[in-house]
Amino acid sequence: MNASVQNTDLDWRLIGTIDDIPAQGARCVKNGETTIAVFRTADDRIFALEDKCPHRNGPLSQGIVHDGCVTCPLHNWVISLETGTAQGADEGRTASFPVRLSGRDIYLNLKPGA
Amino acid sequence: MSRQRLVIIGNGMAPGRMLEHLFEASDQFDVTIFNAESRVNYDRIMLSPVLSGEKSFDDIVIHDDAWYASHGITLHRGQKVVSIDRDAQTVTSEGGITAAYDKLVIATGSNPFIIPVPGHKLSGVVAYRDLDDVQAMKRAAALGGRAVVIGGGLLGLEAAAGLKAQGMEVTVLHLMPTLMERQLDPAAGYLLQKELEGRGIEVRCGANTKQILGDTQVEGVELEDGTVIEASLVVMAVGIRPNVQLAQEAGLDVGRGIVTGTDMKTSDANIYSVGECAEVDGRVYGLVAPLYTMAKVAAAHLAGATDAAFAHAETPTKLKVTGVNLYSVGEFGDGPELEDVVLRDAKRGTYKRVILKDNKVVGAVLYGDVADGMWYNELLKSADCVEAMRETLIFGQAHQGGGAAADPLAAISNLSDDAEICGCNGICKGQIVNAIKDKGLTSLAEVRAHTKASASCGTCTGLVEGVMALTLGDTFAKKAEGMCGCTDLGHGDVRRLIVAKGLKSIPAVMQELEWKSSGGCAKCRPALNYYLLSDWPGEYVDDQQSRFINERVHANIQKDGTYSVVPRMWGGMTTSDELRAIADVVDKFNIPDVKVTGGQRIDLLGVKKEDLPAVWKDLNDAGMISGHAYSKGLRTVKTCVGSTWCRFGTQDSTGLGIKLEKFMWGSWTPAKVKLAVTGCPRNCAEATCKDIGVICVDSGYQIVYGGAAGLHIQGTTELGTVKTEDEVIEIAGAMTQMYREQGFYLERIYKWADRVGYDTVKSVIFDDLESRRAYYERFVYSQQFAQVDPWSERVSGVDKHEFNPMAVFGLPNDTTVQEPAE
Ligand code: SRM
Ligand SMILES: Cc1cc2nc3c(=O)[nH]c(=O)nc-3n(C[C@H](O)[C@H](O)[C@H](O)COP(=O)(O)OP(=O)(O)OC[C@H]3O[C@@H](n4cnc5c(N)ncnc54)[C@H](O)[C@@H]3O)c2cc1C
Ligand code: SF4
Ligand code: FES
Numbered sequence: 028m029n030a031s032v033q034n035t036d037l038d039w040r041l042i043g044t045i046d047d048i049p050a051q052g053a054r055c056v057k058n059g060e061t062t063i064a065v066f067r068t069a070d071d072r073i074f075a076l077e078d079k080c081p082h083r084n085g086p087l088s089q090g091i092v093h094d095g096c097v098t099c100p101l102h103n104w105v106i107s108l109e110t111g112t113a114q115g116a117d118e119g120r121t122a123s124f125p126v127r128l129s130g131r132d133i134y135l136n137l138k139p140g141a
Numbered sequence: 142m143s144r145q146r147l148v149i150i151g152n153g154m155a156p157g158r159m160l161e162h163l164f165e166a167s168d169q170f171d172v173t174i175f176n177a178e179s180r181v182n183y184d185r186i187m188l189s190p191v192l193s194g195e196k197s198f199d200d201i202v203i204h205d206d207a208w209y210a211s212h213g214i215t216l217h218r219g220q221k222v223v224s225i226d227r228d229a230q231t232v233t234s235e236g237g238i239t240a241a242y243d244k245l246v247i248a249t250g251s252n253p254f255i256i257p258v259p260g261h262k263l264s265g266v267v268a269y270r271d272l273d274d275v276q277a278m279k280r281a282a283a284l285g286g287r288a289v290v291i292g293g294g295l296l297g298l299e300a301a302a303g304l305k306a307q308g309m310e311v312t313v314l315h316l317m318p319t320l321m322e323r324q325l326d327p328a329a330g331y332l333l334q335k336e337l338e339g340r341g342i343e344v345r346c347g348a349n350t351k352q353i354l355g356d357t358q359v360e361g362v363e364l365e366d367g368t369v370i371e372a373s374l375v376v377m378a379v380g381i382r383p384n385v386q387l388a389q390e391a392g393l394d395v396g397r398g399i400v401t402g403t404d405m406k407t408s409d410a411n412i413y414s415v416g417e418c419a420e421v422d423g424r425v426y427g428l429v430a431p432l433y434t435m436a437k438v439a440a441a442h443l444a445g446a447t448d449a450a451f452a453h454a455e456t457p458t459k460l461k462v463t464g465v466n467l468y469s470v471g472e473f474g475d476g477p478e479l480e481d482v483v484l485r486d487a488k489r490g491t492y493k494r495v496i497l498k499d500n501k502v503v504g505a506v507l508y509g510d511v512a513d514g515m516w517y518n519e520l521l522k523s524a525d526c527v528e529a530m531r532e533t534l535i536f537g538q539a540h541q542g543g544g545a546a547a548d549p550l551a552a553i554s555n556l557s558d559d560a561e562i563c564g565c566n567g568i569c570k571g572q573i574v575n576a577i578k579d580k581g582l583t584s585l586a587e588v589r590a591h592t593k594a595s596a597s598c599g600t601c602t603g604l605v606e607g608v609m610a611l612t613l614g615d616t617f618a619k620k621a622e623g624m625c626g627c628t629d630l631g632h633g634d635v636r637r638l639i640v641a642k643g644l645k646s647i648p649a650v651m652q653e654l655e656w657k658s659s660g661g662c663a664k665c666r667p668a669l670n671y672y673l674l675s676d677w678p679g680e681y682v683d684d685q686q687s688r689f690i691n692e693r694v695h696a697n698i699q700k701d702g703t704y705s706v707v708p709r710m711w712g713g714m715t716t717s718d719e720l721r722a723i724a725d726v727v728d729k730f731n732i733p734d735v736k737v738t739g740g741q742r743i744d745l746l747g748v749k750k751e752d753l754p755a756v757w758k759d760l761n762d763a764g765m766i767s768g769h770a771y772s773k774g775l776r777t778v779k780t781c782v783g784s785t786w787c788r789f790g791t792q793d794s795t796g797l798g799i800k801l802e803k804f805m806w807g808s809w810t811p812a813k814v815k816l817a818v819t820g821c822p823r824n825c826a827e828a829t830c831k832d833i834g835v836i837c838v839d840s841g842y843q844i845v846y847g848g849a850a851g852l853h854i855q856g857t858t859e860l861g862t863v864k865t866e867d868e869v870i871e872i873a874g875a876m877t878q879m880y881r882e883q884g885f886y887l888e889r890i891y892k893w894a895d896r897v898g899y900d901t902v903k904s905v906i907f908d909d910l911e912s913r914r915a916y917y918e919r920f921v922y923s924q925q926f927a928q929v930d931p932w933s934e935r936v937s938g939v940d941k942h943e944f945n946p947m948a949v950f951g952l953p954n955d956t957t958v959q960e961p962a963e
Pocket of ligand 1: 740770777849
């Protein structure tokens with residue numbers, strides 16, 4: 028996808044409320060072929076990443092959420108929820124998507140962030 | 142002294158240590174470091190534990206970003222220096238950064254030597270030198286297949302063990318007839334080879350590589366004799382060459398390494414060299430101990446006039462492969478003037494050889510039992526005459542002067558103050574004792590920070606703790622390593638405190654035990670969740686988000702994100718109805734693969750996550766429940782046909798297996814638990830490698846436990862023989878409960894029993910009927926909350942959110958406003 032394209036209002040979608048996602052958990056949003064994992068941290072921050080680990084495409088939505096990161100269920104890479112980058116000595120990055128909260132409603136932008 | 146500009150080329154272990162000494166002595170330097178690697182200074186020695194997965198990169202960082210900041214150091218990462226202008230006193234990097242110096246230190250280390258055989262440039266051929274190499278190996282290991290390690294020296298063997306631990310098949314090719322021939326004599330080399338082969342590593346000595354095969358990616362290795370070995374990874378670990386190119390181009394004196402005096406100055410008085418690139422008195426080095434001496438000498442000279450001088454000393458070699466003990470130091474060749482004293486114990490697999498010259502120790506090779514290595518090294522260094530103890534020398538220090546017997550503390554207390562405890566850092570017993578007393582140190586971490594003892598490869602940790610125990614007396618309680626980065630408390634302490642303080646939730650544990658992170662991590666949360674579940678049955682509410690995905694969705698995640706489903710087949714028995722139901726499920730949900738597992742039941746592989754509840758419903762309807770093939774809990778009870786059919790069967794092993802499985806399924810345990818009941822000592826159900834095994838005999842049931850046949854192979858230990866099935870069931874429940882209450886998370890029964898002692902387990906569970914009964918009753922109590930089929934629970938709607946997407950959108954350009962999901 029072209030990251031230089033400006034996000035338009037049309038790309039923002041209401042996907043549900045905070046209460047649909049367990050704290051320190053994730054749910055998936057399907058957008059055509061792409062699966063987006065929407066995470067909720069212990070302190071109710073919401074992040075969205077493509078559901079594909081930069082290592083070997085593990086489904087990040089299935090991992091354990093901790094400290095603003097998710098540990099991939101396949102080989103334990105730790106991915107930052109905010110930036111999608113692998114932490115520690117591992118290198119790689121997964122696409123992240125802008126998320127906006129309005130009250131308890133979650134709006135997700137279907138175009139990945141820069 | 143006015144402020145000086147110090148520039149360092151290379152950021153390895155030698156200059157890192159030099160700076161520590163320098164900052165202690167002087168604050169007059171503005172330091173700039175150029176490093177070709179794009180990272181901070183880390184402990185290169187510990188790359189092997191990172192490769193095997195025992196440590197992470199963070200664990201081996203020596204200086205973190207904060208350290209550079211606090212010393213005002215400019216660190217240019219990923220900037221290789223390409224030229225030195227000695228007239229202008231500047232260096233320039235590849236990226237065009239130029240820095241001027243008053244003093245320059247060249248610490249470029251070594252380059253791994255790559256044998257230029259055809260194919261050496263293919264993708265998949267790596268050296269073993271830095272973190273990039275480790276990452277490349279781990280990536281290759283994740284794909285599986287075979288690795289060929291060329292070189293059977295220290296590095297090659299550590300790489301081989303690490304790759305094996307990462308799950309690869311491994312072949313080591315070594316040109317010489319025995320392994321590590323520079324450090325070990327043939328006898329010890331042979332024992333080492335046997336040990337590695339026992340771990341499933343193939344070793345080929347006398348193997349000469351002809352070429353590496355493949356188009357762009359490694360596909361195999363061909364030997365001179367025509368043998369072809371298929372491989373997806375080739376690791377070259379055949380030696381190192383001091384990295385001298387830069388110094389050579391700058392016109393400095395270069396021999397094998399960059400030539401320095403014993404003051405570490407090169408032929409240019411403003412330029413020093415330390416580390417593997419330096420050559421002193423005609424010698425170059427490849428182990429850290431002498432490099433750290435160089436670092437100390439160079440720092441002293443930089444800080445002011447001094448007579449500090451580098452002197453050669455023998456450095457002992459150890460191999461950092463968990464469970465392999467070998468130690469060698471000094472000379473061990475054959476020569477007319479050399480005399481050998483040898484002790485072999487084939488049963489224990491030990492070999493000791495001390496080499497004497499004119500009644501003085503000049504070398505030692507120890508394999509298996511290495512406790513006396515340090516003592517021999519001390520005798521070697523002191524060059525004392527050992528004639529008086531010739532007869533008992535080989536038996537070790539404990540046998541001198543009446544014998545302090547096998548008490549390790551007594552042995553340590555016998556050591557003289559200048560006995561070297563930490564070989565890597567050259568730290569003697571007296572220095573550690575003084576630091577403990579003068580600075581009031583009480584923990585291992587403090588001793589490491591202040592003395593550096595045990596801070597490098599860590600093999601001397603036990604000795605350092607011994608010195609601490611002797612110096613501090615009763616006030617020193619050996620502390621277990623923290624569970625993870627979130628706490629300094631070990632698993633044992635955490636388990637004890639949860640009960641003692643009545644902590645009943647994960648946040649309560651984190652608060653009361655002063656967790657250092659806000660919400661824990663992926664290591665501690667699953668452990669805490671288990672401890673709480675096991676300690677407060679019926680009270681604690683399982684925290685789903687602290688469970689690994691498999692236990693959260695009650696199926697095993699597969700490499701492509703689909704799941705596998707394994708229904709229980711009690712004791713390995715099934716029926717035509719069950720098989721028919723399984724066949725129907727396979728057809729209905731298009732399940733790609735059906736496999737018979739190693740645990741006597743059937744695995745349905747490749748099920749889509751959203752299909753799981755429906756698959757389970759159909760299996761439930763046919764009377765089948767989850768087989769917990771994913772859980773830290775009871776997996777299978779394997780059985781053989783036993784007296785029902787077999788002409789040798791002595792008891793109804795199948796029936797007893799089914800009873801045990803029905804009694805124990807559903808319980809959560811520290812790690813998985815596998816049982817087997819076999820009908821006679823022919824042992825067709827493989828009871829002697831299970832966590833708990835039962836061997837039926839004419840007179841009753843022999844119970845064995847503590848076996849494993851996975852990463853580690855261990856035969857069981859006998860518990861005792863009982864007469865009735867009821868006793869077997871009571872003992873199995875009681876032992877499992879004792880393990881549930883004491884085990885550390887991920888510690889299997891054999892590791893727990895190794896830790897608490899087989900005698901203890903036997904006396905508590907077998908000999909003492911009252912305590913057996915008490916454990917059994919606690920197990921039965923907790924089972925009433927545990928025996929809920931997780932599948933039918935979910936079929937009826939529990940955790941529905943796990944299996945459905947939150948929202949679904951069509952094509953990326955559709956613009957209809959979407960309703961939020963329920
Ligand atoms: C399916 C099966 C292989 C097969 O196709 O036969 C299997 C499959 C897996 N084994 Fe196993 N093991 C299977 C029998 C065994 C056996 C043989 C046995 O039980 O008799 C062993 C050696 C015996 C032992 O445990 O001591 C075995 C030793 C391991 C180990 C090493 C455990 C250890 O403590 O050393 C692991 C790794 C772990 O658990 O951390 C493992 C882990 C795994 C995992 C769970 C890997 C993972 O985390 O994804 C595999 C899951 C695949 C899946 O999705 O189904 N598997 N595994 C077998 C299932 C048995 C069952 O019906 O439940
Ligand atoms: C896997 C492994 C296991 C080991 N195990 C042990 C052990 O158990 N015991 C033991 O005593 N020793 C062990 N060693 C050896 C030990 O690690 C080395 O002797 C030690 O690290 C060398 O330190 P150094 O500072 O000389 O060089 P290095 O640590 O190699 O550092 C040199 C640095 O300089 C950089 N550099 C090179 N050229 C330039 C340039 N032109 N410009 C800028 N930067 C440059 C390199 O990138 C490198 O980072 C082991 C080594 C390895 C690889
Ligand atoms: S099933 Fe077991 S042995 Fe086979 S690849 Fe998986 S973990 Fe390894
Ligand atoms: S796919 Fe995520 S860690 Fe391997």
